[in-house]
Amino acid sequence: MILVTGASGNVGTALLTRLRADGVPARAAYRDPRATARTITSGGRAVTLDLAVPETIGPALDGIETVFLIGATGPDQAKHEVNMLDAARAAGVRVVKLSVWRADEGLTPIARLHQPVEQSLVASGLPWTILRPNFYLQNFLRQPSIREAGQFGFPLITAPISFVDVADVARVAARVLTADGHDGCVYDLTGPKALTYAEAAEKFSGVLGRPVRYVGLPDDEARTAMLSRGMPEFHVDALIGVARAYRDGGAETVTSTVADLTGRAPLGFADFVRQNRDVFA
Template sequence: MALHRPVEDALASSGLRWTMVRPNFYLQNFLRQASIRESGRFSFPLITAPISFVDVGDIADVAARVLTTEGHDSKIYSLTGPKALSHTEAAEVFSDVLGKPVRYLGLPDEQARAALLSRGMPAFQVDTLIEVARAYRDGGAEMVTSAVPDPTGHAALGFADFVRRHRNVLG
């Protein structure tokens, strides 16, 4: 992403040892969607393409491995979940696991901005989320990698397992 690239370039050219950890969209972003529980819907800025959502626990496991073992210098780990899903497909998984209808509302950028600001999200964060949505609206976040299982020895958390794990918040 353009926001991170200058920092990565500076680090890579610094002469220091480095490893890049680049997680895809966090599964935990869904935990901020109280409307899943309250009204069986969730909204984000409109993205129609699939995304390989990744769990922050998996990100932490990779980071711990990178920091505590050898062999990661000058490597880039693009962290993803095990499968890419569109938001509509994610809504179907929510419906199946939670046992109630859940639907996705993809909001145009300006509506999304107003909704996110009204929830108290800082403007910088809102603008960044919309920038990411624009970048991935029609594709670019669907790649699935082995960057979680290769260094950790365990599979990345799948979407349905994430929903089951957080049923008390989501359901």
């Protein structure tokens, strides 16, 4: 049995869908007991688990062989994920950790949340695998201005980025969780091509048949805009830190990992736009 933490998030939701489609027994872990109840009522397996409360972790691991680990992004994320590692060590279960691009280098505030967890996992003595996806394509789904005004704005990054689809991350995770030969491996996950935001805007324009442009916001303007949308200050500052780290390069590498592990090429940018035309058009 696989325990999927972060079950309500983008990757967790996609992973559970993939595992169920493959007939793999999986237990979804939610912080909200109402989500747990809804899943159980609909015939699924679920448990209420709060990584900030170690007492809830042990019972959630009952009967579990492998944990898919991802905590909620926040200042205490590393501490909370290490709580799971401590419980996993006591239970002797395998851990597959969802991390972020170049987490081992600690280049960004988000990477620095994951870096100590990766280090603790490697030193734990447990069988482990680490997944490091690049920027998610799904970040564009949070840009209603593409539909409303024919533009999207992010903190300024001029260099290319090898965006990856969440569904491809989930397919890799499902493979790693259910097959042998991945212990002690770190996998960098990307899409098939690196694009600048300006090139991404051209892809939107081509698929949607109308002009779409990228507005690269200076850090102070980006911060004000994100705060005005109600984003927590911690998340805003973290995203600006990511933009600063990769503004002039560092996220353009393309790997073949998705295709190598799943036998299927990762989703390209134009196909992502086509799949989500109802959101963008």
